[in-house]
Amino acid sequence: MNKRIKLNVGEKGVLLVEGIGTFLLFQIINVILISNIGKAKLMTNLLTNWQSLIADKLWVVVVVLALEIFLTYLIVISVYHRMELDQIKRILQKTADDNLTKPVDIKVNQSLQSIVDSFNLLISNMNRRAEEQRQSEESKDELISNVSHDIRTPLTSVIGYLGLIESKNYNDLGQILKYTHIAYKKSQEMQNLVNSLFEYANVQHATSRLNMTKFDMAQMLDQLSADFELEANKRGMEIMVNSTPDKILMKGDTEKLGRVFNNLIMNALKYGKGATHIWLTAEKKDKEVVVTVANNGQPIPEDSLKHVFDRFYRVEDSRSKKTGGTGLGLAIAQSMVQLHGGTIAVTSDDEKTSFISHFPIS
Structure with missing residues (x-):
């Protein structure tokens, strides 16, 4: 009062x-x-x-x-x-x-109250920006810590195995090839992490721009299905596409949207343990297009659902490490959807795990 x-x-x-x-x-x-x-x-x-x-x-x-x-x-x-x-x-x-x-x-009195109200608004804005600055600093520290951890692990392996070769601590050529292969795979992990970090930083930048063009969402999903068909068959999965209507014209940055659905499909292939199907569906409503990437694999634990879009978050750390995940794929997908003025959410139960994206038609 x-x-x-x-x-x-x-x-x-x-x-x-x-x-x-x-x-x-x-x-x-x-x-x-x-x-x-x-x-x-x-x-x-x-x-x-x-x-x-x-x-x-x-x-x-x-x-x-x-x-x-x-x-x-x-x-x-x-x-x-x-x-x-x-x-x-x-x-x-x-x-x-x-x-x-x-x-x-x-x-x-009324004439002076406007001065007081303006001063209070100034204080409120300053406090809000101070809190944003504090959260930004915490986020930056967390990012540095996670990046340092994720780079240190493969880098230690690379240095270790190359060190064995450098010190001639091997028995034959076969052992040398084994060491170099491990070092090569670990180097690829670091490269993937650096590329993902660069992509995440770019999409988070305030000056990030969209190259908007008119395209058919149904056609994009058909193309993605063809691109991942071989990989899905190797894992015993089938990709199915459904669009309502058959042709959905909308505006967007096709390169960035392609990256969104690439990440979501790869996530389903890598972590949909026990899945037999991946469904890509698009539905045009009054003022939006709803695109869903779903699989019938092992559900995501309920306490992990609210964290899946966090940077470097892994539902199962050991499994993600084994599959070469950086923990940035879903964070990048979310940022790109938001750049388009859309939203993305996840639901998961014993039947399906679904990533549902909502895009404005224009």
Whole structure:
């Protein structure tokens, strides 16, 4: 609740003295006017024919007294507002000295209240930006920590196996080839991580732009199905495409959207343990297109569903390491969907795990 500014004893005294002084001043002016009413009457007789009105001293006294009261009221209000303003200055200065962390909790007259409200808005915006800056710093520290961890592990293996070769700690050519193969695979892991980091940083950048073109979403899903058909067959899966209607025209950055569905399909292939089918479906509604990538594999644990789009999050760390996941694929997919003004969510139960994307038609 706001509270009104209360004047202290000294301020009330100043206000009272100024009010009384103003009233007495007008009383002196009144006496002077009445004492000179004869002269006024003479001048008026010469200039006008309002003798009867001017002769009525009571009317003159009433008018002058009303004018005195009105002017006294204006002066007193002016003095009061000035004291309010001084009080506001003191409170704002105290708030500024307290590092502008708390809003000013006062209620004043309407003309000054806008100043207080603007100052409180400034404090609110500063606090919000300070919190955003704090979260950004924490996010940056977390990113550095995760990247350092994910690079250190394969890099240690690369240095270790190449070190064995460098020190001639091997028995034959076959052992050398084994060491170099492991070092090569670990180097590929690091390259994948660096590429994913670059892609994630690029899509997160404030100046990231979309190359918008008109395309057929149904045709894009058919092409993706053909691209992953061989890989799916190797894993004992079948990719099925369904579109309603058969042709869905919309605008978007086809390169980035292709990357979104690539990541989602790869995620289904790698982590859909026990799956036999992957479904790619698109449905056009009134103002949006809904695209779903689903599989009937092992469900995602309920406590992990809210984290699957977090950077470097892995539902099963050992499995992701085995499959070469960087923990950035879904984070990149989410960022690219959001760049298109859309949203993406995940549901998972014993029947299906579905990644559902909503895109505005244009």
